Amino acid sequence: xxxxxxxxxxxxxxxxxxxxxxxxxxxxxxxxxxxxxxxxxxxxxxxxxxxxxxxxxxxxxxxxxxxxxxxxxxxxxxxxxxxxxxxxxxxxxxxxxxxxxxxxxxxxxxxxxxxxxxxxxxxxxxxxxxxxxxxxxxxxxxxxxxxxxxxxxxxxxxxxxxxxxxxxxxxxxxxxxxxxxxxxxxxxxxxxxxxxxxxxxxxxxxxxxxxxxxxxxxxxxxxxxxxxxxxxxxxxxxxxxxxxxxxxxxxxxxxxxxxxxxxxxxxxxxxxxxxxxxxxxxxxxxxxxxxxxxxxxxxxxxxxxxxxxxxxxxxxxxxxxxxxxxxxxxxxxxxxxxxxxxxxxxxxxxxxxx
Amino acid sequence: xxxxxxxxxxxxxxxxxxxxxxxxxxxxxxxxxxxxxxxxxxxxxxxxxxxxxxxxxxxxxxxxxxxxxxxxxxxxxxxxxxxxxxxxxxxxxxxxxxxxxxxxxxxxxxxxxxxxxxxxxxxxxxxxxxxxxxxxxxxxxxxxxxxxxxxxxxxxxxxxxxxxxxxxxxxxxxxxxxxxxxxxxxxxxxxxxxxxxxxxxxxxxxxxxxxxxxxxxxxxxxxxxxxxxxxxxxxxxxxxxxxxxxxxxxxxxxxxxxxxxxxxxxxxxxxxxxxxxxxxxxxxxxxxxxxxxxxxxxxxxxxxxxxxxxxxxxxxxxxxxxxxxxxxxxxxxxxxxxxxxxxxxxxxxxxxxx
Numbered sequence: 001x002x003x004x005x006x007x008x009x010x011x012x013x014x015x016x017x018x019x020x021x022x023x024x025x026x027x028x029x030x031x032x033x034x035x036x037x038x039x040x041x042x043x044x045x046x047x048x049x050x051x052x053x054x055x056x057x058x059x060x061x062x063x064x065x066x067x068x069x070x071x072x073x074x075x076x077x078x079x080x081x082x083x084x085x086x087x088x089x090x091x092x093x094x095x096x097x098x099x100x101x102x103x104x105x106x107x108x109x110x111x112x113x114x115x116x117x118x119x120x121x122x123x124x125x126x127x128x129x130x131x132x133x134x135x136x137x138x139x140x141x142x143x144x145x146x147x148x149x150x151x152x153x154x155x156x157x158x159x160x161x162x163x164x165x166x167x168x169x170x171x172x173x174x175x176x177x178x179x180x181x182x183x184x185x186x187x188x189x190x191x192x193x194x195x196x197x198x199x200x201x202x203x204x205x206x207x208x209x210x211x212x213x214x215x216x217x218x219x220x221x222x223x224x225x226x227x228x229x230x231x232x233x234x235x236x237x238x239x240x241x242x243x244x245x246x247x248x249x250x251x252x253x254x255x256x257x258x259x260x261x262x263x264x265x266x267x268x269x270x271x272x273x274x275x276x277x278x279x280x281x282x283x284x285x286x287x288x289x290x291x292x293x294x295x296x297x298x299x300x301x302x303x304x305x306x307x308x309x310x311x312x313x314x315x316x317x318x319x320x321x322x323x324x325x326x327x328x329x330x331x332x333x334x335x336x337x338x339x340x341x342x343x344x345x346x347x348x349x350x351x352x353x354x
Numbered sequence: 355x356x357x358x359x360x361x362x363x364x365x366x367x368x369x370x371x372x373x374x375x376x377x378x379x380x381x382x383x384x385x386x387x388x389x390x391x392x393x394x395x396x397x398x399x400x401x402x403x404x405x406x407x408x409x410x411x412x413x414x415x416x417x418x419x420x421x422x423x424x425x426x427x428x429x430x431x432x433x434x435x436x437x438x439x440x441x442x443x444x445x446x447x448x449x450x451x452x453x454x455x456x457x458x459x460x461x462x463x464x465x466x467x468x469x470x471x472x473x474x475x476x477x478x479x480x481x482x483x484x485x486x487x488x489x490x491x492x493x494x495x496x497x498x499x500x501x502x503x504x505x506x507x508x509x510x511x512x513x514x515x516x517x518x519x520x521x522x523x524x525x526x527x528x529x530x531x532x533x534x535x536x537x538x539x540x541x542x543x544x545x546x547x548x549x550x551x552x553x554x555x556x557x558x559x560x561x562x563x564x565x566x567x568x569x570x571x572x573x574x575x576x577x578x579x580x581x582x583x584x585x586x587x588x589x590x591x592x593x594x595x596x597x598x599x600x601x602x603x604x605x606x607x608x609x610x611x612x613x614x615x616x617x618x619x620x621x622x623x624x625x626x627x628x629x630x631x632x633x634x635x636x637x638x639x640x641x642x643x644x645x646x647x648x649x650x651x652x653x654x655x656x657x658x659x660x661x662x663x664x665x666x667x668x669x670x671x672x673x674x675x676x677x678x679x680x681x682x683x684x685x686x687x688x689x690x691x692x693x694x695x696x697x698x699x700x701x702x703x704x705x706x707x708x
Contacts, residue, residue, distance in 0.1 A: 265694055269636035276630030282623035340619060 007349070009327075010318045012091060012113035012130070016311060019133015023301040024249050026181040026221070026314055028136045030143040030238075033166045033175035034125040034150070035157040041167045042101070042120045050104035053124045056154075057117070061108050066149045069110035072117075077102040083332075086323030092130075097121050115146060122167045123175075125150065134245060136178055136238045143176075144234075163230065173230030178238050180245050183313065185220040185298045186255030187248075189267075193222075196251065204228050205244060219290035219317055224248070256302060271299035279350055283336075284343035289320045308353040316346060361703070363681075364673045366445060366467035366484070370665060373487015377655040378603050380535040380575070380668055382490045383446075384497040384592075387520045387529035388479040388504070389511040395521045396455070396474045404458035407478045410508075411471070415462050420503045423464035426471075431456040437686075440677030446484075451475050469500060476521045477529075479504065488599065490532055490592045497530075498588075517584065527584030532592050534599050537667065539574040539652045540609030541602075543621075547576075550605065558582050559598060573644035573671055578602070610656060625653035633704055637690075638697035643674045662707040670700060 019025070035041055036056075040049050054076070062074035077085065077099060085102075088094045093113065098105050098121045108117040118126040127150065129143045157165040164175035171177075187193040197207045204227045209217040224245060226237045259267045274295035277288065297313035299305035318324060320342045326333050329341055373379070389395055390410075394403050408430070416428035431439065431453060442448045442461070447470045452459050455474060462471040472480040481504065483497045511519040518529035525531075541547040551561045558581045563571040578599060580591045613621045628649035631642065651667035653659035672678060674696045680687050683695055 265636055269697070272634040272636055273631060276634030277627060279634075280626040280630030282619055282626055343623070 010324055011315050014112060014114045014130060014132055015314050017132045019131060020135055021249055022133035024183055024252050025134035026183055028131050028134060028139045029128060029179045030139045031126060031128040031177040032143055032147055033123040033171045035165060036124050037155045037157040042124060043167045047104055050120050054104055054106045054119050057108060057119050060153045069115045071111045072108050075107045077105045083323055083326045087327055090318055090321040090323045094118055095121060136242050140234060140238050171229055174234045176229055176234050177225050178241050179223050179225035182222050182224060183220060184222055184252050185294050186252045186259060188220045189259060190255045192255060203244060219294040268304055271295050271304055278346050281343045283339045285339050286320060289342055293317060316349060319345060364678055365669050368466060368468045368484060368486055369668050371486045373485060374489055375603055376487035378537055378606050379488035380537055382485050382488060382493045383482060383533045384493045385480060385482040385531040386497055386501055387477040387525045389519060390478050391509045391511040396478060397521045401458055404474050408458055408460045408473050411462060411473050414507045423469045425465045426462050429461045431459045437677055437680045441681055444672055444675035444677045448472055449475060490596050494588060494592050525583055528588045530583055530588050531579050532595050533577050533579035536576050536578060537574060538576055538606050539648050540606045540613060542574045543613060544609045546609060573648040622658055625649050625658055632700050635697045637693045639693050640674060643696055647671060670703060673699060
């Protein structure tokens with residue numbers, strides 16, 4: 001496979017676009033959990049019932065378009081290889097939970113990959129929409145429109161008192177999880193992050209690493225989302241989250257400024273050494289790759305590295321994941337072979353940039 | 355100062371030449387200790403006596419030529435700045451001991467910097483001659499010719515039974531120290547060096563780091579020399595040393611081959627990462643610089659790095675020493691400022707190469 005083609009596959013088109021504050025907020029996401037009113041919820045449903053849901057979604061929505069989300073593709077998990085499924089997770093288009101019952105789970109995805117709808121994950125429907133940068137309100141409005149579009153065909157399980165019903169009570173009510181993916185190297189280098197995360201948790205928000213619950217914040221990328229889905233409107237949840245994210249952006253900008261002013265040479269040294277590792281290493285594990293990509297991205301955002309473009313972090317973060325590496329190699333690779341291929345890929349990608 | 359001019363100053367002309375086995379043996383050196391028969395030895399002489407020696411040498415040999423060693427320059431240590439003296443040490447043209455009595459010590463140096471004669475170091479005369487690569491016999495023959503040239507004017511302290519007399523008994527007899535500077539990264543990486551050095555010591559040879567007694571083997575550079583100066587002829591001492599060095603060369607070549615065959619990718623990774631550090635770091639201490647220069651030199655010798663020339667190790671090893679850095683900066687620098695300048699210099703030097 002050519003590297004160009006491979007990169008095209010790894011990057012969803014929206015990832016190439018800049019958004020508000022996208023030097024710090026990589027993406028905004030709204031996820032809505034919905035269920036059919038007349039089908040048992042997935043966690044206790046049998047295969048026949050689950051298949052009713054997938055069949056219905058496939059019949060009603062495959063190849064349809066709604067606004068800019070064109071040609072929804074209906075993909076059954078059973079038809080994908082292990083590596084393909086892994087790549088979808090690495091692109092954040094599906095969650096690992098969707099693969100628990102691959103015989104009866106599916107995905108509906110728009111051509112621009114901004115919208116992916118998981119079918120028979122923990123709930124019958126998990127609609128998610130991404131926008132680049134920091135624009136949660138806009139993301140929410142668009143998610144609502146998509147939700148209405150689905151609702152024209154689906155009778156949702158909804159209770160006047162409890163709101164949308166879901167498999168897990170923590171998702172009931174709005175059924176909404178709003179989240180942002182933030183690159184916070186300044187707060188990590190200055191160690192403020194150790195103080196800030198507990199404070200954010202106290203405010204009812206959840207901080208995770210790049211690959212969800214329990215994952216570490218590789219590459220200094222943090223996912224911030226609401227914990228509570230009930231008792232507040234979607235707009236209020238988003239607005240509360242936005243105000244915290246706004247503060248984090250301010251803190252991060254101040255930390256970056258402080259680092260540049262107080263220890264500019266050490267910061268440059270850190271950034272350029274990482275650039276050197278990416279350009280030269282022959283064996284590169286994913287943890288070091290993430291660390292170096294973060295430093296280089298910081299260098300780009302601060303104007304210290306000028307010759308490469310900022311989307312390289314987002315892109316290489318995905319390209320260097322095990323699934324994508326194996327897709328590129330067209331076969332299963334042992335960890336050490338992945339480390340060699342990862343180094344090769346990163347080097348070649350950077351050469352393309354120069 | 356322009357970098358080009360600075361490099362010219364740092365490198366003695368002979369260092370630019372290749373010699374036999376110069377991928378492993380950087381230089382061969384013969385040093386002869388001699389004393390005037392009619393002057394008290396330096397360690398106990400008073401200033402008036404020491405001055406007799408320097409005056410004599412200055413009068414008889416300043417601006418003279420002998421064979422290819424032209425225009426001997428007579429330099430009194432008292433006329434040099436601290437930084438200039440340091441640079442001479444870093445180029446291995448004088449020893450730190452010569453600076454113990456700077457009021458009465460001097461140096462006679464040929465234009466091509468192959469020959470330097472220290473006056474009133476531990477002995478009245480310390481003649482040293484360098485050749486590139488592994489050619490101890492030739493170096494010895496040339497040193498003898500120079501010795502004869504000096505002896506036309508000087509009556510040496512010589513005893514039929516003891517040979518040449520010297521301040522320290524460990525130098526008496528031949529008064530000769532033969533040494534080679536070897537780059538042994540293969541033996542260090544494969545840890546064979548820990549086994550070989552004690553064995554070499556047992557054979558009556560001395561192994562030291564790049565900057566003499568007590569210095570560590572930075573940049574995997576080892577100085578191997580004879581311990582004993584008495585009881586054997588100069589030719590026998592040199593021939594015994596040569597046979598050990600020959601064996602070390604063989605071991606080093608085998609180690610390099612083994613590393614390439616058994617762990618080629620890890621070796622390449624190590625080499626290119628070091629190259630990356632040299633090309634990109636903004637703060638570089640001398641220890642890390644030496645380590646990286648050694649790895650890159652190994653990469654060049656193995657044909658893994660092709661775009662830069664092999665003499666870069668010899669050159670940058672000297673250029674990045676504190677004295678040269680301060681000479682380049684034209685003033686005294688704190689350690690951290692030296693680390694920044696060292697990184698800058700190395701980067702610029704490598705850019706010149708590409």
